Amino acid sequence: MQNTAKYILFLYLYAGFLSQTSKAENNVTVLHKNEEPFIQIGDNYYLINAAVKMNWFEAFLYCRSYDSDLVTIETEVEMNSLSFYLTTNAQLKSFWINANDLATKGKYMSYSNGRPVAYTKWGAGQPDNSGNNENCVHLFAKENIFYMNDNKCTAEIFAICEKPNRLGSQGNDICSTCGLKKLIEILQNSENVLNCRA
Ligand SMILES: [Ca+2]
Ligand SMILES: [Ca+2]
Structure with missing residues:
Protein backbone atom coordinates (compact mmCIF):
# COMPACT_ATOMS: atom_id res chain seq x y z
CA MET A 1 0.00 0.00 0.00
CA GLU A 35 -29.72 1.65 35.85
CA GLU A 36 -32.21 1.56 38.67
CA PRO A 37 -31.97 0.27 41.26
CA PHE A 38 -28.23 0.89 41.03
CA ILE A 39 -27.13 4.14 42.56
CA GLN A 40 -23.88 5.99 42.15
CA ILE A 41 -21.77 6.51 45.24
CA GLY A 42 -18.36 7.99 44.52
CA ASP A 43 -17.12 6.38 41.32
CA ASN A 44 -19.06 3.17 41.78
CA TYR A 45 -22.58 1.86 41.19
CA TYR A 46 -24.27 -0.16 43.89
CA LEU A 47 -27.50 -2.00 44.38
CA ILE A 48 -28.32 -1.85 48.07
CA ASN A 49 -30.79 -4.58 48.88
CA ALA A 50 -32.20 -3.80 52.31
CA ALA A 51 -35.49 -5.55 51.63
CA VAL A 52 -34.87 -9.29 51.25
CA LYS A 53 -32.59 -11.31 53.50
CA MET A 54 -30.51 -14.03 51.90
CA ASN A 55 -27.64 -16.34 52.75
CA TRP A 56 -24.25 -15.51 51.21
CA PHE A 57 -24.71 -17.83 48.23
CA GLU A 58 -28.17 -16.53 47.45
CA ALA A 59 -26.81 -12.99 47.72
CA PHE A 60 -23.98 -13.88 45.33
CA LEU A 61 -26.46 -15.26 42.78
CA TYR A 62 -28.82 -12.34 43.33
CA CYS A 63 -26.08 -9.90 42.34
CA ARG A 64 -25.03 -12.02 39.35
CA SER A 65 -28.62 -11.91 38.12
CA TYR A 66 -28.16 -8.13 37.87
CA ASP A 67 -24.89 -8.55 35.92
CA SER A 68 -23.04 -7.42 39.00
CA ASP A 69 -21.19 -8.94 41.94
CA LEU A 70 -21.45 -8.70 45.66
CA VAL A 71 -19.63 -5.51 46.57
CA THR A 72 -15.85 -5.68 46.74
CA ILE A 73 -14.58 -2.93 49.00
CA GLU A 74 -11.14 -2.15 47.66
CA THR A 75 -10.10 0.96 49.54
CA GLU A 76 -10.73 2.98 52.67
CA VAL A 77 -12.26 5.66 50.42
CA GLU A 78 -14.81 3.17 49.07
CA MET A 79 -15.55 1.90 52.58
CA ASN A 80 -16.06 5.43 53.88
CA SER A 81 -18.21 6.52 50.92
CA LEU A 82 -20.44 3.49 51.25
CA SER A 83 -20.63 3.76 55.03
CA PHE A 84 -21.51 7.44 54.81
CA TYR A 85 -24.33 6.70 52.38
CA LEU A 86 -25.72 3.85 54.48
CA THR A 87 -25.50 5.87 57.67
CA THR A 88 -27.09 9.01 56.27
CA ASN A 89 -29.87 6.95 54.68
CA ALA A 90 -30.57 5.10 57.93
CA GLN A 91 -29.57 1.74 56.50
CA LEU A 92 -27.83 0.55 59.64
CA LYS A 93 -28.19 -3.10 58.72
CA SER A 94 -25.96 -6.04 57.91
CA PHE A 95 -24.98 -6.60 54.27
CA TRP A 96 -23.06 -9.43 52.66
CA ILE A 97 -19.94 -8.38 50.78
CA ASN A 98 -17.86 -10.28 48.23
CA ALA A 99 -15.43 -12.12 50.48
CA ASN A 100 -15.12 -15.48 52.18
CA ASP A 101 -12.38 -17.88 53.25
CA LEU A 102 -14.10 -21.06 52.15
CA ALA A 103 -11.31 -21.97 49.72
CA THR A 104 -8.46 -21.61 52.22
CA LYS A 105 -9.13 -21.09 55.91
CA GLY A 106 -8.09 -17.64 57.06
CA LYS A 107 -7.46 -16.36 53.52
CA TYR A 108 -10.27 -14.07 52.50
CA MET A 109 -10.76 -13.94 48.76
CA SER A 110 -12.82 -11.65 46.55
CA TYR A 111 -15.12 -13.59 44.25
CA SER A 112 -15.34 -10.73 41.76
CA ASN A 113 -11.63 -10.73 40.89
CA GLY A 114 -10.23 -13.97 42.32
CA ARG A 115 -7.71 -12.10 44.44
CA PRO A 116 -7.17 -11.78 48.18
CA VAL A 117 -9.29 -8.97 49.57
CA ALA A 118 -7.40 -5.71 49.22
CA TYR A 119 -8.97 -3.90 52.15
CA THR A 120 -10.51 -4.95 55.45
CA LYS A 121 -11.98 -3.11 58.37
CA TRP A 122 -12.73 -5.79 60.89
CA GLY A 123 -14.85 -5.15 63.96
CA ALA A 124 -13.23 -5.63 67.35
CA GLY A 125 -12.13 -9.25 67.78
CA GLN A 126 -13.07 -10.19 64.21
CA PRO A 127 -12.69 -12.35 62.26
CA ASP A 128 -13.19 -14.88 65.07
CA ASN A 129 -14.58 -17.87 63.13
CA SER A 130 -17.08 -18.26 65.95
CA GLY A 131 -18.19 -21.86 66.46
CA ASN A 132 -15.52 -22.79 63.92
CA ASN A 133 -18.21 -22.08 61.36
CA GLU A 134 -17.84 -18.49 60.08
CA ASN A 135 -16.48 -18.07 56.58
CA CYS A 136 -18.42 -15.29 54.84
CA VAL A 137 -17.91 -11.58 55.35
CA HIS A 138 -20.53 -8.92 55.90
CA LEU A 139 -20.75 -5.30 56.93
CA PHE A 140 -22.45 -4.38 60.18
CA ALA A 141 -22.97 -1.07 61.94
CA LYS A 142 -21.90 -0.32 65.46
CA GLU A 143 -22.59 3.16 66.79
CA ASN A 144 -23.10 4.46 63.23
CA ILE A 145 -19.80 3.07 61.99
CA PHE A 146 -19.57 0.10 59.65
CA TYR A 147 -17.16 -2.75 60.20
CA MET A 148 -16.60 -6.22 58.76
CA ASN A 149 -17.34 -9.50 60.46
CA ASP A 150 -17.09 -13.13 59.47
CA ASN A 151 -20.41 -14.91 59.84
CA LYS A 152 -22.04 -18.20 58.98
CA CYS A 153 -22.50 -18.25 55.21
CA THR A 154 -26.02 -19.54 55.77
CA ALA A 155 -26.99 -16.54 57.89
CA GLU A 156 -29.85 -14.56 56.37
CA ILE A 157 -28.96 -10.91 55.95
CA PHE A 158 -29.13 -8.22 53.28
CA ALA A 159 -26.71 -7.64 50.41
CA ILE A 160 -24.95 -4.93 48.42
CA CYS A 161 -24.10 -5.53 44.76
CA GLU A 162 -21.62 -3.53 42.73
CA LYS A 163 -21.37 -3.02 39.00
CA PRO A 164 -17.99 -3.90 37.54
CA ASN A 165 -15.87 -0.76 37.22
CA ARG A 166 -16.10 1.50 34.17
CA LEU A 167 -17.51 -0.69 31.43
CA GLY A 168 -19.85 -2.66 33.62
CA SER A 169 -22.03 -5.26 32.01
CA GLN A 170 -22.56 -2.75 29.24
CA GLY A 171 -19.00 -3.39 28.09
CA ASN A 172 -20.35 -4.54 24.74
CA ASP A 173 -21.11 -0.93 23.90
CA ILE A 174 -17.46 -0.03 24.30
CA CYS A 175 -16.34 -3.27 22.67
CA SER A 176 -18.04 -2.28 19.45
CA THR A 177 -14.90 -0.18 18.94
CA CYS A 178 -12.47 -2.96 19.89
CA GLY A 179 -12.14 -4.39 16.37
CA LEU A 180 -11.43 -0.93 15.02
CA LYS A 181 -8.94 -0.24 17.77
CA LYS A 182 -7.17 -3.54 17.02
CA LEU A 183 -7.03 -2.70 13.34
CA ILE A 184 -5.41 0.65 14.09
CA GLU A 185 -2.87 -1.06 16.35
CA ILE A 186 -2.00 -3.55 13.58
CA LEU A 187 -1.63 -0.71 11.11
CA GLN A 188 0.57 1.23 13.51
CA ASN A 189 2.72 -1.86 14.10
CA SER A 190 3.05 -2.46 10.37
CA GLU A 191 4.21 1.16 10.05
CA ASN A 192 6.90 0.47 12.66
CA VAL A 193 8.00 -2.71 10.87
CA LEU A 194 8.24 -0.79 7.59
CA ASN A 195 10.20 1.99 9.30
CA CYS A 196 12.62 -0.57 10.76
CA ARG A 197 13.20 -2.11 7.35
CA ALA A 198 13.77 1.31 5.88
CA1 LIG B 1 -15.67 -1.82 44.80
CA1 LIG C 1 -17.36 -13.41 63.47
Missing part, protein backbone atom coordinates in the same frame (compact mmCIF):
# COMPACT_ATOMS: atom_id res chain seq x y z
CA GLN A 2 1.26 3.47 -0.82
CA ASN A 3 2.30 5.48 2.25
CA THR A 4 -0.16 8.28 1.43
CA ALA A 5 -3.02 5.82 1.05
CA LYS A 6 -2.10 4.17 4.34
CA TYR A 7 -1.97 7.55 6.02
CA ILE A 8 -5.43 8.45 4.74
CA LEU A 9 -6.76 5.04 5.82
CA PHE A 10 -5.23 5.55 9.26
CA LEU A 11 -6.86 8.98 9.63
CA TYR A 12 -10.18 7.56 8.44
CA LEU A 13 -10.05 4.68 10.92
CA TYR A 14 -8.88 6.92 13.73
CA ALA A 15 -11.69 9.42 13.09
CA GLY A 16 -14.19 6.55 13.09
CA PHE A 17 -12.70 5.18 16.28
CA LEU A 18 -13.00 8.57 18.02
CA SER A 19 -16.61 9.05 16.97
CA GLN A 20 -17.56 5.52 18.04
CA THR A 21 -15.77 5.95 21.35
CA SER A 22 -17.66 9.12 22.16
CA LYS A 23 -20.93 7.50 21.07
CA ALA A 24 -20.21 4.48 23.28
CA GLU A 25 -19.34 6.69 26.25
CA ASN A 26 -22.59 8.55 25.77
CA ASN A 27 -24.46 5.26 25.74
CA VAL A 28 -22.84 4.22 28.98
CA THR A 29 -23.81 7.52 30.57
CA VAL A 30 -27.40 7.08 29.47
CA LEU A 31 -27.47 3.47 30.62
CA HIS A 32 -26.11 4.43 34.00
CA LYS A 33 -28.82 7.02 34.42
CA ASN A 34 -31.44 4.33 33.85
Whole structure:
Protein backbone atom coordinates (compact mmCIF):
# COMPACT_ATOMS: atom_id res chain seq x y z
CA MET A 1 0.00 0.00 0.00
CA GLN A 2 1.26 3.47 -0.82
CA ASN A 3 2.30 5.48 2.25
CA THR A 4 -0.16 8.28 1.43
CA ALA A 5 -3.02 5.82 1.05
CA LYS A 6 -2.10 4.17 4.34
CA TYR A 7 -1.97 7.55 6.02
CA ILE A 8 -5.43 8.45 4.74
CA LEU A 9 -6.76 5.04 5.82
CA PHE A 10 -5.23 5.55 9.26
CA LEU A 11 -6.86 8.98 9.63
CA TYR A 12 -10.18 7.56 8.44
CA LEU A 13 -10.05 4.68 10.92
CA TYR A 14 -8.88 6.92 13.73
CA ALA A 15 -11.69 9.42 13.09
CA GLY A 16 -14.19 6.55 13.09
CA PHE A 17 -12.70 5.18 16.28
CA LEU A 18 -13.00 8.57 18.02
CA SER A 19 -16.61 9.05 16.97
CA GLN A 20 -17.56 5.52 18.04
CA THR A 21 -15.77 5.95 21.35
CA SER A 22 -17.66 9.12 22.16
CA LYS A 23 -20.93 7.50 21.07
CA ALA A 24 -20.21 4.48 23.28
CA GLU A 25 -19.34 6.69 26.25
CA ASN A 26 -22.59 8.55 25.77
CA ASN A 27 -24.46 5.26 25.74
CA VAL A 28 -22.84 4.22 28.98
CA THR A 29 -23.81 7.52 30.57
CA VAL A 30 -27.40 7.08 29.47
CA LEU A 31 -27.47 3.47 30.62
CA HIS A 32 -26.11 4.43 34.00
CA LYS A 33 -28.82 7.02 34.42
CA ASN A 34 -31.44 4.33 33.85
CA GLU A 35 -29.72 1.65 35.85
CA GLU A 36 -32.21 1.56 38.67
CA PRO A 37 -31.97 0.27 41.26
CA PHE A 38 -28.23 0.89 41.03
CA ILE A 39 -27.13 4.14 42.56
CA GLN A 40 -23.88 5.99 42.15
CA ILE A 41 -21.77 6.51 45.24
CA GLY A 42 -18.36 7.99 44.52
CA ASP A 43 -17.12 6.38 41.32
CA ASN A 44 -19.06 3.17 41.78
CA TYR A 45 -22.58 1.86 41.19
CA TYR A 46 -24.27 -0.16 43.89
CA LEU A 47 -27.50 -2.00 44.38
CA ILE A 48 -28.32 -1.85 48.07
CA ASN A 49 -30.79 -4.58 48.88
CA ALA A 50 -32.20 -3.80 52.31
CA ALA A 51 -35.49 -5.55 51.63
CA VAL A 52 -34.87 -9.29 51.25
CA LYS A 53 -32.59 -11.31 53.50
CA MET A 54 -30.51 -14.03 51.90
CA ASN A 55 -27.64 -16.34 52.75
CA TRP A 56 -24.25 -15.51 51.21
CA PHE A 57 -24.71 -17.83 48.23
CA GLU A 58 -28.17 -16.53 47.45
CA ALA A 59 -26.81 -12.99 47.72
CA PHE A 60 -23.98 -13.88 45.33
CA LEU A 61 -26.46 -15.26 42.78
CA TYR A 62 -28.82 -12.34 43.33
CA CYS A 63 -26.08 -9.90 42.34
CA ARG A 64 -25.03 -12.02 39.35
CA SER A 65 -28.62 -11.91 38.12
CA TYR A 66 -28.16 -8.13 37.87
CA ASP A 67 -24.89 -8.55 35.92
CA SER A 68 -23.04 -7.42 39.00
CA ASP A 69 -21.19 -8.94 41.94
CA LEU A 70 -21.45 -8.70 45.66
CA VAL A 71 -19.63 -5.51 46.57
CA THR A 72 -15.85 -5.68 46.74
CA ILE A 73 -14.58 -2.93 49.00
CA GLU A 74 -11.14 -2.15 47.66
CA THR A 75 -10.10 0.96 49.54
CA GLU A 76 -10.73 2.98 52.67
CA VAL A 77 -12.26 5.66 50.42
CA GLU A 78 -14.81 3.17 49.07
CA MET A 79 -15.55 1.90 52.58
CA ASN A 80 -16.06 5.43 53.88
CA SER A 81 -18.21 6.52 50.92
CA LEU A 82 -20.44 3.49 51.25
CA SER A 83 -20.63 3.76 55.03
CA PHE A 84 -21.51 7.44 54.81
CA TYR A 85 -24.33 6.70 52.38
CA LEU A 86 -25.72 3.85 54.48
CA THR A 87 -25.50 5.87 57.67
CA THR A 88 -27.09 9.01 56.27
CA ASN A 89 -29.87 6.95 54.68
CA ALA A 90 -30.57 5.10 57.93
CA GLN A 91 -29.57 1.74 56.50
CA LEU A 92 -27.83 0.55 59.64
CA LYS A 93 -28.19 -3.10 58.72
CA SER A 94 -25.96 -6.04 57.91
CA PHE A 95 -24.98 -6.60 54.27
CA TRP A 96 -23.06 -9.43 52.66
CA ILE A 97 -19.94 -8.38 50.78
CA ASN A 98 -17.86 -10.28 48.23
CA ALA A 99 -15.43 -12.12 50.48
CA ASN A 100 -15.12 -15.48 52.18
CA ASP A 101 -12.38 -17.88 53.25
CA LEU A 102 -14.10 -21.06 52.15
CA ALA A 103 -11.31 -21.97 49.72
CA THR A 104 -8.46 -21.61 52.22
CA LYS A 105 -9.13 -21.09 55.91
CA GLY A 106 -8.09 -17.64 57.06
CA LYS A 107 -7.46 -16.36 53.52
CA TYR A 108 -10.27 -14.07 52.50
CA MET A 109 -10.76 -13.94 48.76
CA SER A 110 -12.82 -11.65 46.55
CA TYR A 111 -15.12 -13.59 44.25
CA SER A 112 -15.34 -10.73 41.76
CA ASN A 113 -11.63 -10.73 40.89
CA GLY A 114 -10.23 -13.97 42.32
CA ARG A 115 -7.71 -12.10 44.44
CA PRO A 116 -7.17 -11.78 48.18
CA VAL A 117 -9.29 -8.97 49.57
CA ALA A 118 -7.40 -5.71 49.22
CA TYR A 119 -8.97 -3.90 52.15
CA THR A 120 -10.51 -4.95 55.45
CA LYS A 121 -11.98 -3.11 58.37
CA TRP A 122 -12.73 -5.79 60.89
CA GLY A 123 -14.85 -5.15 63.96
CA ALA A 124 -13.23 -5.63 67.35
CA GLY A 125 -12.13 -9.25 67.78
CA GLN A 126 -13.07 -10.19 64.21
CA PRO A 127 -12.69 -12.35 62.26
CA ASP A 128 -13.19 -14.88 65.07
CA ASN A 129 -14.58 -17.87 63.13
CA SER A 130 -17.08 -18.26 65.95
CA GLY A 131 -18.19 -21.86 66.46
CA ASN A 132 -15.52 -22.79 63.92
CA ASN A 133 -18.21 -22.08 61.36
CA GLU A 134 -17.84 -18.49 60.08
CA ASN A 135 -16.48 -18.07 56.58
CA CYS A 136 -18.42 -15.29 54.84
CA VAL A 137 -17.91 -11.58 55.35
CA HIS A 138 -20.53 -8.92 55.90
CA LEU A 139 -20.75 -5.30 56.93
CA PHE A 140 -22.45 -4.38 60.18
CA ALA A 141 -22.97 -1.07 61.94
CA LYS A 142 -21.90 -0.32 65.46
CA GLU A 143 -22.59 3.16 66.79
CA ASN A 144 -23.10 4.46 63.23
CA ILE A 145 -19.80 3.07 61.99
CA PHE A 146 -19.57 0.10 59.65
CA TYR A 147 -17.16 -2.75 60.20
CA MET A 148 -16.60 -6.22 58.76
CA ASN A 149 -17.34 -9.50 60.46
CA ASP A 150 -17.09 -13.13 59.47
CA ASN A 151 -20.41 -14.91 59.84
CA LYS A 152 -22.04 -18.20 58.98
CA CYS A 153 -22.50 -18.25 55.21
CA THR A 154 -26.02 -19.54 55.77
CA ALA A 155 -26.99 -16.54 57.89
CA GLU A 156 -29.85 -14.56 56.37
CA ILE A 157 -28.96 -10.91 55.95
CA PHE A 158 -29.13 -8.22 53.28
CA ALA A 159 -26.71 -7.64 50.41
CA ILE A 160 -24.95 -4.93 48.42
CA CYS A 161 -24.10 -5.53 44.76
CA GLU A 162 -21.62 -3.53 42.73
CA LYS A 163 -21.37 -3.02 39.00
CA PRO A 164 -17.99 -3.90 37.54
CA ASN A 165 -15.87 -0.76 37.22
CA ARG A 166 -16.10 1.50 34.17
CA LEU A 167 -17.51 -0.69 31.43
CA GLY A 168 -19.85 -2.66 33.62
CA SER A 169 -22.03 -5.26 32.01
CA GLN A 170 -22.56 -2.75 29.24
CA GLY A 171 -19.00 -3.39 28.09
CA ASN A 172 -20.35 -4.54 24.74
CA ASP A 173 -21.11 -0.93 23.90
CA ILE A 174 -17.46 -0.03 24.30
CA CYS A 175 -16.34 -3.27 22.67
CA SER A 176 -18.04 -2.28 19.45
CA THR A 177 -14.90 -0.18 18.94
CA CYS A 178 -12.47 -2.96 19.89
CA GLY A 179 -12.14 -4.39 16.37
CA LEU A 180 -11.43 -0.93 15.02
CA LYS A 181 -8.94 -0.24 17.77
CA LYS A 182 -7.17 -3.54 17.02
CA LEU A 183 -7.03 -2.70 13.34
CA ILE A 184 -5.41 0.65 14.09
CA GLU A 185 -2.87 -1.06 16.35
CA ILE A 186 -2.00 -3.55 13.58
CA LEU A 187 -1.63 -0.71 11.11
CA GLN A 188 0.57 1.23 13.51
CA ASN A 189 2.72 -1.86 14.10
CA SER A 190 3.05 -2.46 10.37
CA GLU A 191 4.21 1.16 10.05
CA ASN A 192 6.90 0.47 12.66
CA VAL A 193 8.00 -2.71 10.87
CA LEU A 194 8.24 -0.79 7.59
CA ASN A 195 10.20 1.99 9.30
CA CYS A 196 12.62 -0.57 10.76
CA ARG A 197 13.20 -2.11 7.35
CA ALA A 198 13.77 1.31 5.88
CA1 LIG B 1 -15.67 -1.82 44.80
CA1 LIG C 1 -17.36 -13.41 63.47
